Amino acid sequence: MPRKFTPKVVTANALLEGDVVYLAEDDSWIRDLKRAEVITDEAVAQIRLIDASSRQSEVVGVYLADVVETEHGPEPTHFREDFRRTGPSNHFHGKQAAEV
Amino acid sequence: MYRYSDFDAAFVAERNRQFRQQVERRIDGSLTEDEFKPLRLMNGLYLQLHAYMLRVAVPYGTLSAAQMRQLAYIAERWDKGYGHFTTRQNIQYNWPELRDVPDILDALAEVQMHAIQTSGNTIRNVTADHFAGAAADEIADPRPVAELIRQWSTDHPEFQSMPRKFKVAVTGSPHDRAVIAAHDIGLRIVERDGARGYEVLVGGGLGRTPMIGKVITDFLPQADLLPYLEAIVSVWNLIGRRDNKYKARIKITVHEHGIDEIRRLVDARFAELRPAFSGVDQQMLAAIEAQFATPPLRDASTDGYDLAYAKDPVFRSWADTNLTAHRDPDHAIVQISLKAHGATPGDASAEQMRVMADLAERHGHGELRVSHEQNIVLPHVHKSDLPLIHATLQQHKLATANIGLISDIIACPGMDYCALATARSIPIAQEIATRFDELKLEHEIGDLKIKISGCINACGHHHVGHIGILGLDRAGVENYQITLGGDHTETAALGARTGPGFPAEGIVGAVETIVNTYLEIRESREETFIETFRRTGMAPFKAALYPEKEAARDAA
Numbered sequence: 266m267p268r269k270f271t272p273k274v275v276t277a278n279a280l281l282e283g284d285v286v287y288l289a290e291d292d293s294w295i296r297d298l299k300r301a302e303v304i305t306d307e308a309v310a311q312i313r314l315i316d317a318s319s320r321q322s323e324v325v326g327v328y329l330a331d332v333v334e335t336e337h338g339p340e341p342t343h344f345r346e347d348f349r350r351t352g353p354s355n356h357f358h359g360k361q362a363a364e365v
Numbered sequence: 366m367y368r369y370s371d372f373d374a375a376f377v378a379e380r381n382r383q384f385r386q387q388v389e390r391r392i393d394g395s396l397t398e399d400e401f402k403p404l405r406l407m408n409g410l411y412l413q414l415h416a417y418m419l420r421v422a423v424p425y426g427t428l429s430a431a432q433m434r435q436l437a438y439i440a441e442r443w444d445k446g447y448g449h450f451t452t453r454q455n456i457q458y459n460w461p462e463l464r465d466v467p468d469i470l471d472a473l474a475e476v477q478m479h480a481i482q483t484s485g486n487t488i489r490n491v492t493a494d495h496f497a498g499a500a501a502d503e504i505a506d507p508r509p510v511a512e513l514i515r516q517w518s519t520d521h522p523e524f525q526s527m528p529r530k531f532k533v534a535v536t537g538s539p540h541d542r543a544v545i546a547a548h549d550i551g552l553r554i555v556e557r558d559g560a561r562g563y564e565v566l567v568g569g570g571l572g573r574t575p576m577i578g579k580v581i582t583d584f585l586p587q588a589d590l591l592p593y594l595e596a597i598v599s600v601w602n603l604i605g606r607r608d609n610k611y612k613a614r615i616k617i618t619v620h621e622h623g624i625d626e627i628r629r630l631v632d633a634r635f636a637e638l639r640p641a642f643s644g645v646d647q648q649m650l651a652a653i654e655a656q657f658a659t660p661p662l663r664d665a666s667t668d669g670y671d672l673a674y675a676k677d678p679v680f681r682s683w684a685d686t687n688l689t690a691h692r693d694p695d696h697a698i699v700q701i702s703l704k705a706h707g708a709t710p711g712d713a714s715a716e717q718m719r720v721m722a723d724l725a726e727r728h729g730h731g732e733l734r735v736s737h738e739q740n741i742v743l744p745h746v747h748k749s750d751l752p753l754i755h756a757t758l759q760q761h762k763l764a765t766a767n768i769g770l771i772s773d774i775i776a777c778p779g780m781d782y783c784a785l786a787t788a789r790s791i792p793i794a795q796e797i798a799t800r801f802d803e804l805k806l807e808h809e810i811g812d813l814k815i816k817i818s819g820c821i822n823a824c825g826h827h828h829v830g831h832i833g834i835l836g837l838d839r840a841g842v843e844n845y846q847i848t849l850g851g852d853h854t855e856t857a858a859l860g861a862r863t864g865p866g867f868p869a870e871g872i873v874g875a876v877e878t879i880v881n882t883y884l885e886i887r888e889s890r891e892e893t894f895i896e897t898f899r900r901t902g903m904a905p906f907k908a909a910l911y912p913e914k915e916a917a918r919d920a921a
Contacts, residue, residue, distance in 0.1 A: 281463050283417040322394045343841055353781035355709045355791045358445055359415045
């Protein structure tokens with residue numbers, strides 16, 4: 266039996282800055298996971314992934330990452346994605362510093 | 366130190382000019398990422414979890430004061446004010462932006478540095494004993510031959526697209542401080558009947574399939590080195606496996622064909638290649654050697670050192686732990702610890718880099734080294750200068766007296782930065798160091814090497830740590846496997862797994878259990894951790910780490 270599709274966001278790294286970006290519903294690349302478009306349909310996810318992957322002058326390494334939907338917006342299900350949306354744990358750099 | 370020839374300078378400038386254009390073409394859309402990626406990797410530029418990372422080559426770990434100052438400038442001008450010194454004696458910048466990288470490379474070229482062949486399936490930066498030219502036990506300085514190998518391997522047309530990366534390490538001492546047995550080729554300078562040559566190891570490596578290098582020849586005459594290296598690399602380049610990235614390194618080729626067959630193939634290829642080397646390489650080596658002459662060592666009283674050693678316990682502790690015998694008895698080799706308790710192993714701020722550059726200039730003939738253990742070395746310091754150096758280091762959090770102790774941990778960047786990592790390394794290192802500092806036990810414990818990798822690629826050398834820690838992803842949770850009994854020296858050995866891994870919250874406690882077991886069962890203070898482990902084997906440590914399992918087995 267095929268595995269049940271779980272909610273996803275489209276994510277990548279920005280070409281110029283190299284930092285983590287997410288795809289928003291309006292097709293813009295945003296820095297904050299909370300505002301990312303959560304995709305719940307597998308066919309839609311594939312189309313969004315293909316379209317996003319073609320935007321080579323903006324981003325690198327596009328893929329779908331698992332999330333769970335919460336009242337605070339999407340949250341990562343895996344610790345790797347949690348680190349990507351936060352920054353390193355040894356220096357207060359990356360996304361966590363940008364939020365202040 | 367080696368100084369660029371006009372040829373070297375022109376080569377680096379041309380490569381930088383090319384890369385500047387490649388970056389421009391990537392940004393304007395003329396190059397796709399698939400086209401650009403191999404080009405950026407050829408120049409040391411990776412894309413990691415949070416940003417690009419630029420890996421800058423520090424050839425055989427040797428830096429001048431001016432180069433260290435420029436590294437500080439780059440850290441401040443284009444990064445976040447620090448750099449990370451690695452287990453391959455290089456430095457990595459974790460936050461450069463793509464547009465700035467060509468300018469960074471030009472800034473490096475100003476001080477005769479570059480990032481060429483710090484990535485990709487090429488011969489990487491040649492590493493060497495970090496005490497080269499200074500160690501009391503040294504037969505010959507390994508750096509001239511490392512430089513010769515660098516010149517031979519840089520942009521070598523046959524070796525730009527190999528099955529996988531290729532790493533060479535050289536030591537000039539019987540005591541191996543360069544982990545040569547864990548390299549694709551390890552070279553040890555030896556003497557036989559008054560003639561200088563090399564013992565050559567091949568097929569060592571860590572990573573997914575760790576192997577200790579095997580001796581392919583125990584004496585290679587000095588003049589045969591380059592054709593012999595070329596023979597090894599070219600044999601592997603042809604028969605090395607390109608079908609499977611995980612079986613592509615020469616360690617697998619040696620394992621699959623056997624060292625005797627590899628030796629036969631290399632000898633045959635060597636016979637073809639040898640006549641092509643007319644002796645120009647040896648003339649070049651002689652010219653390089655002249656540039657590595659020992660600096661003029663000062664003849665002065667060491668009374669100031671003796672007095673400070675007698676009177677100041679903090680200085681004495683640092684001197685006992687962080688100094689190594691220099692071949693001149695009035696001088697010392699200083700190791701500056703980049704492992705302050707709770708700090709990130711290998712990180713140095715721009716300010717710290719400048720302090721170390723100034724100290725090298727004032728007291729150390731302008732020379733510094735990066736050790737594969739992620740510390741900085743001042744190789745030639747007169748003992749009378751040590752109290753002042755120590756006082757300066759203290760002001761900049763660089764005077765931690767822990768070289769070779771439990772908090773002098775090697776740790777790869779792990780999942781805090783690295784796109785390949787399966788778990789974090791740095792916080793584990795920070796917690797272990799902090800814990801044993803609180804316990805005030807590390808001098809009591811003595812020589813103990815902990816090495817941590819955040820994935821099986823083993824950049825943190827965990828297989829050869831007395832205690833090795835490997836971070837893995839177990840069903841979406843960070844989990845840490847422990848190995849014991851690894852050895853990175855001339856008696857190289859791979860550690861053995863203790864058993865099931867530990868969660869992040871449990872790993873510091875597990876290390877504490879291992880250390881407490883050692884303290885209980887060692888025969889004397891003189892018996893080091895690794896000696897105790899070799900005497901007792903795994904059993905007492907296993908019993909302490911997994912008491913329930915062991916008890917159940919006893920009952921059965």
